[in-house]
Amino acid sequence: MSYDALNRGRWSQSHRIYAITTVTHQRWPVFRTLRPARLLIGQLRNVHESGAVHSLAWVVMPDHLHWLFELGDRLSLPGVVKTLKARTSRHINGHLGRTGSLWQRAYFDRAVRTHEDVRALARYIVANPLRAKLVDRIGDYPHWDCVWVGRGGNGTALD
Template sequence: MGRTPARPGQVALRRGRASLPYHYYLVTTVTDGRRPIFLDTFLGRVVVRALRRMEPLAATKCFVVMPDHLHWLFQLNDATSLSRLIQRLKAGTAREICSTTSHTAPIWQRGFHDHAIRGDEDLRALARYVIANPLRAGLVSRIGDYPLWDAVWVEG
């Protein structure tokens, strides 16, 4: 099967994208065709492990792996390109998923959405919003019951 062609808006997503050392970013990327691949917790954990392996390149503040997309809030290191980081994450997870399962279709949709965090934005509030995704989606009634998230700030 071929990869899904780029949508017209995806080119616009890249316009103006910058990789600023030590800057915080919130990235969202979706599965190919928005298939709920990560309803399978085993496959979602592939993404979690890959995020942990990215630590030398980006300091994770929080993430949530939803059935058909990923939200990741992180601080970029000084020598990493944002596009290269996301490409590495997506290629690595796709390779692992396809080599350990019967998946043959593409795992990720092309492109990603990034939001460079401004100085006046509250990182903790943004992290709470990100990790509450499973609650808003009705997947769980308590975030602690959802297996595919983490945050450096955990409040009781």
């Protein structure tokens, strides 16, 4: 199935908040090790700093990513996901000395409704490691951030 076919019927709106989940190819737990997880986080930072999105919260799980962000004006939602997947595939495959798919081609997205509690959704996203029983306290999990929690330095989820 082509990338265009996967995005048929999918729309995006600038300055709307989206929650996305994307899974690695065959649920490969590549992010269980530090370097691939940090390479993904670096690319989240690059997309954020480019102005394509304003990241609100994210968590990198061993085989998938949950990301909450406000879409900017530079790219469509499919463009943001395509950019992130392409860049992370190139960097992580290069680091691991491999080729092939890193990500499943599809992803799940949800536009957040204006009446929804975005902070509650952010808390739900960053609590994924607790629900998966990877840690007993979220502070013990190294691969997450949220603008409302203060792990960053100046109000972005990626500082």
